[in-house]
Amino acid sequence: MTTLLGLPTAADVATAATTIRPHARRTPVLRASVNGRDVLLKLEHLQLSGSFKLRGALNALSCVDHPTRVVTASGGNHGLAVATAAALLGVPATVYVPESAPESKTRRIEAAGARLVRHGATYAEAADAALAAVTSQDVYLPAYDHPDVIAGQGTVGAEIVADASEVDAVVVAVGGGGLAAGIALGIGDRTTVAVETKGCHALHAALEAGRPVDTEVSGVASSALGATRVGDLPFAVLNAPRTSSVLVSDDEVVAAQALLWEEFRIAVEPAAAAPFAAWLAGRVPAERPCIVLCGANSAWTTEP
Incomplete structure (x- = not known):
């Protein structure tokens, strides 16, 4: 593509x-x-x-053949979009967020069916933890640096x-x-x-x-x-x-x-x-x- x-x-x-x-x-x-x-x-x-984040998450996940799980890191909006897109496409999702992520977003990530993991003080620290948790069977979906x-x-x-x-x-x-x-x-x-x-x-x-x-x-x-x-x-x-x-x-x-x-x-x-x-x-x-x-x-x- x-x-x-x-x-x-x-x-x-x-x-x-x-x-x-x-x-x-x-x-x-x-x-x-x-x-x-x-x-x-x-x-x-x-x-x-x-x-808007749902658009990118849907497109990226739809381009993967039979994903078993999607993992991502987010300050909130991307995580909620991935959780929502994953639910629509029937894919399990795990979302890492920094400790500072607002409850108004994290609550909805969990409500969408994703597993929520809080880690670190910044988005970068949450992203490092998410990448470390990815297995060979997982899809890691970046928030923005992905075609x-x-x-x-x-x-x-x-x-x-x-x-x-x-x-x-x-x-x-x-x-x-x-x-x-x-x-x-x-x-x-x-x-x-x-x-x-x-x-x-x-x-x-x-x-x-x-x-x-x-x-x-x-x-x-x-x-x-x-x-x-x-x-x-x-x-x-x-x-x-x-x-x-x-x-x-x-x-x-x-x-x-x-x-x-x-x-x-x-x-x-x-x-x-x-x-x-x-x-x-x-x-x-x-x-x-x-x-x-x-x-x-x-x-x-x-x-x-």
Whole structure:
């Protein structure tokens, strides 16, 4: 399904769209106006499992012949997606998460039928433990640095351009880079605006250095955007002129999250509000952007 270099292609995204169709939702695009400015929102938080991650997990697992067990590590969303995809495809799953993984996500991983293992203080430590537990009969599914995962995530972009051909850019949050890379492959010659917080900026640091580098992780969106290093495959796709890197502050993310609720009654996790924050701040270099609201897997309370 991939090229000899291991990089996914636009054709792989098209194939993935067919592969995941029996199980994944085709999420809607909402045309709206905020503060007198027109905007399009891709409501991917309505996806099964509550985030875009299901697409990549479904595609990657569907590409394996008769898997006996899938093992993965996750800060939360990927683990829930793998647990959900595995249940849909009838495959046992084990998910490793760091001790800091929020209960709002770990509870749902177990409810989906996966075995949950808490290990370490960071995603990297959880991933090391997961890899050490993999046997020759297991499938290890990375959260973002995998060609079939990237191709599956790219179906978000393909749906956007099919439903809103006027879009000239897609604005998306970046953790390890799988979603942004997939979208870049799925939207043709349009711009990918990759948004990170100042405390979670692995892609921004990599683009400045010319290669993936280790970074510190902190802040309000760290449970979802907390990759300390962007994936090699995502970086190879995103290190291109059609990628624009934007940073937002934690305060801007929280304000964007609140505005989405106030204006639309849309409750998303902080990571999903980051692209909206960039747009509100006027940092999106596009006239007709579509903002991806990528997930809603966080505890949510409102005033009575």
